[in-house]
Amino acid sequence: MKKWITLLLAFAAFMLAAPGTMYAQLPYTTTYYDSNQADWFRIQPIYTPADAYTAHFGEPVDLQVGPDDRVYVADKERNQIVVLNNDGTLLRTIGDEKGLGQLDSPEGVFVTPDGSVYVADSGNQRIAVFDTNGKFAREYKKPDTNLLATEQFVPNKLVVDRRGVMYIALNASYQGLVRLNEQGEFMGYFGANKAEQTLLNWLKKHMLNKEQLAKEKASLPRPITNVSMDKDGFIYTATAGDFGQGAVRKLNAGGVDAFKNKTLEHGHGIVDVAIDADGFLYNVDLESMRINLYDRTGKALFSFGLVDKDTQQYGVLGFPTGVGVDSHNSIWISDSRTKTLHKYVRTAFGSDVLQALVLYADGKYEESKTYWERVYSRNDMYNGTFQGLGKVYLHENDNKTALKFMKMAYDTEDYSKAFWQIRLEWLQNHFVALALWLAGLWAFVHFGWKGVRKLLKRRPLPLTWNKPLMDLRSFGYTMLHPYQGFYRLKEARVAPWITITLLAAIVATKLASLYGTGFLFHPVNLATINLRNELGLFVLPWVTWIIANYLVCSVKDGEGRLREVIQGSTYALAPYLFFSIPMILLSNIVTLEEKVILGSLHSVMVLWLVVMFFVMTQVIHNFDFVETIKNSAITVFAIGTIWLFGFLIFGLTYNLYDFFYQFYKEVSFYH
DSSP: OHHHHHHHHHHHHHHHHSOOOOOOOOSSOEEEEETTTTEEEEESOSEEEEEEEOTTOSOEEEEEEOTTSOEEEEETTTTEEEEEOTTSOEEEEEOOSSSTTOOSSEEEEEEOTTOOEEEEETTTTEEEEEOTTSOEEEEEOOOOOGGGTTSOOOEEEEEEOTTOOEEEEETTOSSOEEEEOTTOOEEEEEOOOOBOOOHHHHHHHHHSOHHHHHHSOOOOBOOOOEEEEOTTOOEEEEOOOGGGBTSEEEEOTTOOBTTTTOBOTTOTTEEEEEEOTTOOEEEEETTTTEEEEEOTTSOEEEEEOOBOTTOOSTTOBSSEEEEEEOTTOOEEEEETTTTEEEEEEEOHHHHHHHHHHHHHHTTOHHHHHHHHHHHHHHOTTOHHHHHHHHHHHHHTTOHHHHHHHHHHHTOHHHHHHHHHHHHHHHHHHHHHHHHHHHHHHHHHHHHHHHHHHHHHHHSOOOGGGHHHHHHHHHHHHHHHSHHHHHHHHHHSOOOHHHHHHHHHHHHHHHHHHHHHSOGGGOOSOGGGOOHHHHHHHHHHHHHHHHHHHHHHHHHTTOOOOHHHHHHHHHHTTHHHHHHHHHHHHHHTTOOGGGHHHHHHHHHHHHHHHHHHHHHHHHHHTTOOHHHHHHHHHHHHHHHHHHHHHHHHHHHHHHHHHHHHHHHHHHHHHHO
16 A cells, blocks of 8 residues: 555656646737728737847837848937847947947938948938948938928938938928938928818818918828838838828829828827838837738738837837838837847748738739638638638639638628629529519419409408408508508507507518628628617617607697507508518629619618608698698607617616625625
8 A cells, every 4th residue: 555655646746846838828919800890800820929139229219121131220329220130140330439420319220222321310410321331421411491491400210212312201390201312402392291180170260260260270280200112112101190091101203192091900109111022011000009910002901919018028019119021021120118129920821821912912813722722721710711712713703602702701892793693694594484483473463462352352351350451551551642641540540459560560671681681781690690789779769759759749739649659650660661671682682783773772761761750740740841840850859868868877877786786796805
């Protein structure tokens, strides 16, 4: 027995002494943006941290990856440009201890294809140029021009094009980039942001006179935060603020924005932007605290990384100041808070995804298919894969497979293209059968109705059925003859079960529209539909209308009783029932190019509903036309008031409940 106990204790000691299994986990999540659903979803890493280099930085505020893949970092505190090899080893520093080559608080750096280094030497208020060996070559001071006479020449970022023309971002300048030619001559401003037009400014413009407007402070454009250039010579300006609108602009030589001032996802607190050889855009955003990746058109693709001012974790940024991309698609980010240079590299999954996107964008569909299939094998939940493969199958004319993938990707535009082809093929193969089926259906309805009428003449229904059937027929009659129909209702007493039956039919139609509308016009996952909310938002306005209409019209001497208002409001919904059924059927037949059919039917239905409720109010309460308009407007206002009070009561009730619940938790905890 002692032997077994000894062995057991020895085994336990061995297990405790053995090293545990280690699990490597990134300190941030990676997400992808699904533009079809306008939301971000989690995905496996696209980029992972590769290293963090210190190189004894003081305050790295900008970086540029040169054509030789060397990384040039502007160190504002140490007054130098630090040059690192692609593996992070220090090669040299640029900036003399004294003389013309001495830098003072440099904030920007740019390297030309021939290896010349341009520095935004902010403290010296100049552009300093160094040759490929790091020796001072020349400088550009403030040009002699009246247009810059009142402006401080404090450059902080710059790029240089193939002609040697410099595009310089000045500190807090709202007039755009300053252009200087190779001789240092002023060539004008370039790429200024548009001034923000707020509602307050619009009101002032239309309400104040010239003297008052002259005293108002002008609305100025936002200053450009950073500037970059791609291999084709397009200039990208980065601007923080305004919730992503115009955060990144792609400017040609004429200053025209190819992105058309589009709103950028995760672009409110943008720091810098970089462009790789394939045209992908990268930015660091202090609002979302993320590194973001976009396609050539500025469409958001992925978001990863994390910004945390109190960070002590590897791979987490403290205060990013610049971003660059090398020829291996590695991302370099300068961090002034941690005084480091971070490097992120693509994962195998990220390489396949981005390569597939590049090939497809270049029209190389067959080549992209292999990459999409590899991505799909790694992640069968990524919607980008469904969209990519769907487009490939669409190009290969495999429309049925394309339809399946487009539906999974919620891509209605390409789904419509595939559906159109499938519908065309079906019509070509089944046109005669379809014509015969429609003719048979018409004959069945036409002669069947005649047969029913003959049968009813021979064997009439009991007299007790006459009133209910008359009330049901009045539902359609009132829709076509509103005034006569509502006068009938005012004089009749509709049985409650008839009203309930009609309301049940209308609710059933709503359910049919939720679950039966074609994917093109209702692109949602049916399993995610919140039936309670959908039905609540459908029924609640109708109930509120009845309450408000009855109360308002009673105060305004209306003659309608509550029963009549309920009956009239039920029959006024007839257009919804009669229009929704063909709209549901058509939504499964037409394509997006033919959506004008559904749009027209929907507009007619809404207009018809408005007319029905208007006529109901006029007839049931015995108002004239003008009184009906006034009281209908008051009813709408009353509905808004009821909803407002409802929200207030709900909010206060919830806060009261939360107070007592938290109080109960505290008491329970201390006991």
